Amino acid sequence: MKRQSWWLWAVIAAGYAFLYIPIISVIVYSFSASRLATVWGGFSLRWYGELFGNQQILDALGRSLVISATAATAAVFLGTASGMALSRFGRFPGRGVLSLMNSAPMVMPDVMLGLSSLLLFVSLQQMTGWPQRGMTTIMLAHITLTTCYVTVVVRSRLTSLDRSLEEAAMDLGARPWRVFFLITLPLIAPALLAGWLLAFTLSLDDLVIASFTSGPGASTLPMLIYSKVKLGVTPEINALATLIISVVAVGVAVAGGVMHRLDARRNRG
Numbered sequence: 001m002k003r004q005s006w007w008l009w010a011v012i013a014a015g016y017a018f019l020y021i022p023i024i025s026v027i028v029y030s031f032s033a034s035r036l037a038t039v040w041g042g043f044s045l046r047w048y049g050e051l052f053g054n055q056q057i058l059d060a061l062g063r064s065l066v067i068s069a070t071a072a073t074a075a076v077f078l079g080t081a082s083g084m085a086l087s088r089f090g091r092f093p094g095r096g097v098l099s100l101m102n103s104a105p106m107v108m109p110d111v112m113l114g115l116s117s118l119l120l121f122v123s124l125q126q127m128t129g130w131p132q133r134g135m136t137t138i139m140l141a142h143i144t145l146t147t148c149y150v151t152v153v154v155r156s157r158l159t160s161l162d163r164s165l166e167e168a169a170m171d172l173g174a175r176p177w178r179v180f181f182l183i184t185l186p187l188i189a190p191a192l193l194a195g196w197l198l199a200f201t202l203s204l205d206d207l208v209i210a211s212f213t214s215g216p217g218a219s220t221l222p223m224l225i226y227s228k229v230k231l232g233v234t235p236e237i238n239a240l241a242t243l244i245i246s247v248v249a250v251g252v253a254v255a256g257g258v259m260h261r262l263d264a265r266r267n268r269g
Helices: 002-029 045-051 055-088 095-107 110-128 135-161 164-169 176-187 189-205 207-214 221-229 233-269
Strands: none
Touching: 045 176, 045 233, 055 095, 055 189, 055 221, 055 233, 095 135, 110 135, 110 207, 135 176, 135 189, 135 207, 164 176, 176 189, 189 221, 189 233, 207 221, 221 233
């Protein structure tokens, strides 16, 4: 038994090392004074100063954050409506089509989704003059991608939700919209937060779809990093990655704490 336990812990340690040693190395080399991204040249904060002075990277980062936040927010609204329809409205005309449309982006390769989005936007632009390829088209494509993930999260939460509180509120005379905002919405709030974070991460991380749907002057951060990687990674990218890792770690910790408090409050209620 002890031998099996030792082997299990060794496998777990190896798995975590495989996942996190590359991340740790990026953080360590971000403080190197060397111009080479993988060579230690002594401790220095030089590349953080270079990063904040690189307007191209800062513009791409700001553009990506705006696109991701907008797409995630829109995906939460659409995904919540879709999840409610699929979990609460029974069998209605078009239910199968709606379910298929929500599943397709998750199983479709990003290349196909990006190409189909590009053809759609080009056709619309030729017919109506809108939309111009840029941030708007990236947002629309990312909303299409992320809404299905939010739908899955919200639908699973609604399916497992105890409906006795909603039924009691309606028995007492509350209208459906009032029941939704006062009962259902607070109960599914952790799922909405999880869906928003998932959608934000997927949008921020996307490279393929953004490459198809972007236009001149609308490069996102993954597109910029990919273009720089082809010429060799610079220490500025290490510094940027370190800042993003730090922000994500803090965000995950805060989101976990908020979700834990919401679940605890719901269980006490």
